[in-house]
Amino acid sequence: xDILFKNDxxxxxxxxxxxxxxxxxxLLQRPKNDNYAIIGGHVAAMETSMETLxxxxxxxxxxxxxxxxxxxxxxxxxxxxxxxxxxxxxxYNVHLVDDNIPLDGVFHGYDELDNERIDLDFCWVPxxxxxxxxxxxxxxxxxYILEPGKEIVHFVSKQI
Numbered sequence: 806x807d808i809l810f811k812n813d814x815x816x817x818x819x820x821x822x823x824x825x826x827x828x829x830x831x832l833l834q835r836p837k838n839d840n841y842a843i844i845g846g847h848v849a850a851m852e853t854s855m856e857t858l859x860x861x862x863x864x865x866x867x868x869x870x871x872x873x874x875x876x877x878x879x880x881x882x883x884x885x886x887x888x889x890x891x892x893x894x895x896x897y898n899v900h901l902v903d904d905n906i907p908l909d910g911v912f913h914g915y916d917e918l919d920n921e922r923i924d925l926d927f928c929w930v931p932x933x934x935x936x937x938x939x940x941x942x943x944x945x946x947x948x949y950i951l952e953p954g955k956e957i958v959h960f961v962s963k964q965i
Contacts, residue, residue, distance in 0.1 A: 807847035816890040821845045821854040823862060823899040824876060824950055827908055830929040831950065833941060834865070834916075837924060841941040843896060844927070846916065854895045862899070865914045866927055869902040875957050877949050883964040896946060898953070 808819040822845030825832040833841040846861040848854055855872045862870045874897065881892040906912065911928045930939060935947055943962040 806850045808850060809847050811885075811888070814888065816885040816888050818885075818890055818892040819848045820892055820894040821848055821857045821861070822894060822896045823858045823870065823872070824896060825870065825899050825901065826932070826950075827901065827929070829933070830909070830931050831935070831941075833928050833930050834914075834925045835928055837926070841928065841930065841939065843941070843943075843946070845894075845896075855897070858897060858899060865916055865925070866906055866912075867914075868906045870899045871902055873898040873900060876953060877946055877958045877960060879943055879946065879960050879962060881943050881962040881964075883962075889965050894943075 810817045822843035824843065832844060834844045835841050844862065844865065845858060846865075848857045852860075858872055859870060862868045875895060876898050877896040879892075879894040879896065881894055883890050883892070909929050911926050914925050914927055916923045916925055930941075932951060935941060935951060941947055943960070945960040945962045949958050949960075
């Protein structure tokens with residue numbers, strides 16, 4: 806069961822995302838006609854965030870990854886349908902264990918949320934494009950992806 810609580814007034818979500826960079830490109834997900842986002846998903850009850858990340862990459866793109874290090878912690882506020890969502894998200898650097906996914910271009914996969922299938926494009930986007938302003942949500946994370954430091958960073962993203 807996902808750690809995702811909803812009531813009439815708001816939604817609370819605990820999510821994890823993986824920063825996968827290969828040869829100067831980052832792998833991002835994008836629903837049809839939407840913006841890029843970091844690949845990941847909701848942490849399940851009694852699952853570690855690292856276990857979640859491995860499971861999500863396997864489920865969504867059939868890729869085996871290893872988790873390297875925690876890059877950032879985000880407190881993110883955004884609209885979830887008609888309700889505000891308060892999300893805590895952990896972002897890790899990850900790397901591929903095998904090369905059984907395309908290492909360039911765009912390929913397709915899907916995710917499930919509330920028992921609904923969401924078709925996704927998985928896109929290798931040059932880091933150069935992020936420097937030039939390509940939007941990836943959460944936007945506040947982009948500078949830390951482009952210039953990772955030694956410290957774990959914390960950011961707040963208010964989209965409402």
